[in-house]
Amino acid sequence: xxPRPFPPAPKAAVKPxxxxxxxxxxxxxxxxxxxxxxxxxxxxxxxVARQAGVAIGTVYRHFPTRLALVEELFTAKFAELVAAxxxxxxxxxxxxxxxxxxxxxxxxxxxxxxxxxxxxxxxPAHVIGGELVGRARKLGAQVFRAAQxxxxxxxxxxxxxxxxxxxxxxxxxxxxxxxxxxxxxRHLHFMLxxxxxxxxxxxxxxxxxxLQVDEALTTIECPEHECQECHEGQ
Amino acid sequence: xxPRPFPPAPKAAVKPxxxxxxxxxxxxxxxxxxxxxxxxxxxxxxxVARQAGVAIGTVYRHFPTRLALVEELFTAKFAELVAAxxxxxxxxxxxxxxxxxxxxxxxxxxxxxxxxxxxxxxxPAHVIGGELVGRARKLGAQVFRAAQxxxxxxxxxxxxxxxxxxxxxxxxxxxxxxxxxxxxxRHLHFMLxxxxxxxxxxxxxxxxxxLQVDEALTTIECPEHECQECHEGQ
DNA sequence: CCCGTTTTCGAGGAGCCCCTCATGTTACGT
DNA sequence: ACGTAACATGAGGGGCTCCTCGAAAACGGG
Numbered sequence: 001x002x003p004r005p006f007p008p009a010p011k012a013a014v015k016p017x018x019x020x021x022x023x024x025x026x027x028x029x030x031x032x033x034x035x036x037x038x039x040x041x042x043x044x045x046x047x048v049a050r051q052a053g054v055a056i057g058t059v060y061r062h063f064p065t066r067l068a069l070v071e072e073l074f075t076a077k078f079a080e081l082v083a084a085x086x087x088x089x090x091x092x093x094x095x096x097x098x099x100x101x102x103x104x105x106x107x108x109x110x111x112x113x114x115x116x117x118x119x120x121x122x123x124p125a126h127v128i129g130g131e132l133v134g135r136a137r138k139l140g141a142q143v144f145r146a147a148q149x150x151x152x153x154x155x156x157x158x159x160x161x162x163x164x165x166x167x168x169x170x171x172x173x174x175x176x177x178x179x180x181x182x183x184x185x186r187h188l189h190f191m192l193x194x195x196x197x198x199x200x201x202x203x204x205x206x207x208x209x210x211l212q213v214d215e216a217l218t219t220i221e222c223p224e225h226e227c228q229e230c231h232e233g234q
Numbered sequence: 235x236x237p238r239p240f241p242p243a244p245k246a247a248v249k250p251x252x253x254x255x256x257x258x259x260x261x262x263x264x265x266x267x268x269x270x271x272x273x274x275x276x277x278x279x280x281x282v283a284r285q286a287g288v289a290i291g292t293v294y295r296h297f298p299t300r301l302a303l304v305e306e307l308f309t310a311k312f313a314e315l316v317a318a319x320x321x322x323x324x325x326x327x328x329x330x331x332x333x334x335x336x337x338x339x340x341x342x343x344x345x346x347x348x349x350x351x352x353x354x355x356x357x358p359a360h361v362i363g364g365e366l367v368g369r370a371r372k373l374g375a376q377v378f379r380a381a382q383x384x385x386x387x388x389x390x391x392x393x394x395x396x397x398x399x400x401x402x403x404x405x406x407x408x409x410x411x412x413x414x415x416x417x418x419x420r421h422l423h424f425m426l427x428x429x430x431x432x433x434x435x436x437x438x439x440x441x442x443x444x445l446q447v448d449e450a451l452t453t454i455e456c457p458e459h460e461c462q463e464c465h466e467g468q
Numbered sequence: 469c470c471c472g473t474t475t476t477c478g479a480g481g482a483g484c485c486c487c488t489c490a491t492g493t494t495a496c497g498t
Numbered sequence: 499a500c501g502t503a504a505c506a507t508g509a510g511g512g513g514c515t516c517c518t519c520g521a522a523a524a525c526g527g528g
Binding site for chain 2: 473474475476477478
Binding site for chain 3: 018019020021044045046047056057060066
């Protein structure tokens with residue numbers, strides 16, 4: 001990867017932070033990155049503050065809401081994801097593109113618990129990834145269809161079935177991470193074989209519609225009961 | 235059989251509960267069943283008490299620990315599971331047995347969030363299911379091997395790979411339950427096709443060893459804090 | 469009907485977390 | 499060197515849950 005060719009302030013207009021403030025902000029982001037990767041989206045902000053060596057109030061000054069912090073942390077990751085899909089699209093062999101796409105996706109999930117919670121359902125994706133997620137999904141569908149049209153992927157599958165890969169890896173990764181951190185790759189390849197044309201047997205259920213996937217992804221799976229994040233107004 | 239001089243205690247030996255106590259106990263169990271099915275193993279015991287119409291202290295009198303309550307609720311379910319596997323073992327067509335086993339397993343998971351947390355990793359299984367779980371696993375392996383020996387299941391898979399089905403369904407069920415409650419069946423059939431001989435392509439990772447599965451299942455997935463193994467690269 | 473035993477009740481200590489805000493501190497332009 | 503806006507602090511109020519324990523109530527055998 002080459003360094004960014006763009007001039008320094010493409011999105012300036014942001015007030016420069018005071019030096020100490022910037023330092024603290026960086027510490028918070030670093031601590032949060034670790035905590036969220038390890039503990040998921042519910043990581044304690046007080047823990048983050050402790051780890052960063054600042055008071056809790058400072059965290060709230062920089063990131064008025066948990067969502068703001070999550071956004072800060074994960075737009076980069078989402079960009080990585082989009083990059084991966086774009087690579088996949090560009091591949092000649094559509095099956096290899098398909099594999100690459102899913103493999104990269106799972107790889108990203110595997111190192112970051114919060115990311116796979118995000119990808120699975122935990123927060124309104126549009127709030128976080130914005131158009132990045134939309135773009136990734138559109139491109140992903142494209143990759144899928146290419147592989148299907150070239151006859152690699154079974155005809156009765158749809159791009160929505162790729163969601164099964166994401167959703168299923170959540171459990172696999174969580175269960176095996178401490179015992180065999182790469183086991184998800186084995187599972188992925190079982191699933192890839194399941195997607196192949198040639199050994200397709202009838203499926204008992206219709207595919208999810210894009211809308212259903214959308215709902216499943218937007219439905220906030222909060223820790224039961226009432227979820228404050230459902231309420232838009234802060 | 236000769237008459238015993240002692241009052242028989244064939245399997246009871248449990249002190250009879252006072253009538254009101256029994257009533258409360260039943261109410262607690264019923265409320266807990268609902269709450270655990272809906273909210274998982276972390277369901278609030280105070281919520282259960284509220285729902286059952288008793289005070290929190292009463293819950294603790296009947297079930298001194300959360301584990302005791304879970305045990306009460308789930309030994310029956312585990313027995314159902316064992317029954318399902320036994321049916322599977324008895325089937326002539328080993329592939330059908332295999333399918334039946336996995337389908338039934340997933341069905342049980344699908345209606346009960348706590349159960350699939352239990353089956354996945356959330357609590358030391360030996361504490362709960364005791365020999366039931368052990369028995370189910372042994373029989374499950376038998377079903378698997380039969381299907382493999384009859385040439386239905388790919389040769390490079392092992393009984394341990396069946397754990398992937400359980401683990402993966404956790405995410406699927408959670409994500410799709412509110413939108414398409416039967417979607418897990420579709421996913422299951424993708425996986426079944428992935429297990430079939432005939433379309434097997436090389437797998438990138440070795441299978442888990444029985445011991446690894448055991449560790450993964452016994453490792454208490456505590457609510458965060460303790461597992462920092464998971465970090466690797468960035 | 470009475471009284472010992474069993475059972476229930478629910479306030480309360482302890483822990484963890486969220487988020488706010490009045491107060492004190494610091495950086496930086498002039 | 500100084501004033502001020504920007505920033506940091508952390509106690510504190512509000513929630514939720516776990517679990518304990520002494521006092522009060524209910525049961526049921528004699």
